[in-house]
Amino acid sequence: MDASSHSFRKMNGLGNDFVVIDRRADALDLPAETVRAIADRETGVGCDQLIALDPSSEADVFMRIWNADGGEVAACGNAARCVAGIVAQELGRANVTIETEDQVLGAFAGAGEIVTIDMGEPRLAWDEIPLAEEFHDTSRIELQAGPIDAPVLHSPGVVSMGNPHAIFFVDDADAIELGRIGPMLEHHPLFPERANISVAQVLSPGQLRLRTWERGAGLTRACGTAACASAVAAVRRGLTDRKVTVSLPGGDLAIEWREGDGHVLMTGPYALDFEGTLPPGVFAAAEPEGQGV
Template identity: 85%
Template sequence: MDATSHSFRKMNGLGNDFVVIDRRTDGLALPIDTVRAIADRATGIGCDQLIALDPSSEADVFMRIWNADGGEVAACGNAARCVAAVVATELGRPTVTIETKDQVLGAYAGADGAVTIDMGEPRLRWDEIPLAEEFHDTSGIELQAGPIDAPVMHSPGVVSMGNPHAIFFVEDVDVIKLDLIGSMLERHPLFPERANISIAQVLSPAHLLLRTWERGVGLTRACGTAACASAVAAVRRGLTDRKVTVTLPGGDLAIEWREDDGHVLMTGPYALDFEGTLPGEVFDTGEAQGV
């Protein structure tokens, strides 16, 4: 490996996939165009998110996250499980901490391959999510898709898990054209930072079926923060218990919104797909708009 190349891990959580680059020793610059080039599924490695591991003075590692379109975001639950597994192996202990742009996450990597992340408390105030206008009750806001007199879906619950989510509860997730509706609603003026758009179907008080359009990515096989947000939104509407299984196209996550401290716990698997080396020319693309 020459001086300008860099190793990476390709990992996934339920099919939500990542390129993970460790830059704790070299501070490698990652301009926006480089992020896009790596994430490109036709000409790059291909991923939903690019993850960088940085040094942290507050936790065992700092996790930075970019969506495939090059936009940096503050949260990714599935990536947190992958990072927790890597760091736990390095440190030789199951309990680790991960710093993100806005909080420190606790994690436990079990011997069975499942990882639990304490995602902290959901943010429910309109200005914390954020929304562009005030809503007193964010468990169901005034927003719909489709004709005014016969909307396809309406009144989503909105929640931030470090990133904004709008969750529409529907009778059948399979009849909703989420690829069309999600791309439209992601950039709705109500969401100044854009939003992840999900449709959820209640199968029982302990089971949700979920599909998500992820901002800056598109349809995804799994979104950990969306699973957390949907569970919170369902509890607020009286639709489920505080412990639920959330079934996504890529598999199941166990979500608990604890009553005693308000924290959301997410448990699920991770996988290391392969390891490789990125050539130096990848890092010479674009303007240095990221770090």
């Protein structure tokens, strides 16, 4: 079909916003240049991530994910809730499955646009996260930001939820200049695939406050995989219970690191903001110079 007439949904999970494109019936090429053009908040539609729905032989749908910088990633918890909501409505049932680059997620779409995603088991080994060097204990690794004798951040826990996360536990999450420190740590040589950088404040055994610098997207109002990773990191250090509320700038997520099977469950809302047609200009970015769509 004509790419410039392709429709989209604009959705969000706690303010973490997405452009969702359905490619199950009509193929649409999405090179990095086009992704960046669609994600541009001034000249495109604007989003943190671009999501494509593709056919799947293993699940109800295949979800592909690109960050705003055009880089493809394997996981996005907030987007998974949005996709689960779409598919559950289409199929007329609450339980649906979503295939991603490296796993199949189970989801339950409840009443009031609340969805629970089974995010699977966290990956905790240094070479699964991955890190560039070996650490036997990834609950607390040697990494810091700031003066060597008075670091602003130090000793993060590192976890992969399908994407790498470094979580620094701090006394006051709002006091950290994450917009300045986040980009430096995202690109630290210790993270060969870059990393999502979070600061977490323990409010009680059942609640964390979290802020995240998301690789390829920047400061975000919510990051579902970061909420999951922070809960896992907090439990590993004996800071919280296995069931916690993670309070993000965009709202709260309920996270459980289930003891029986080690799976992480994430429960929270999703919302459809509006629907539209992709502007032709976003496809010009991927065309050779001098040619149009």
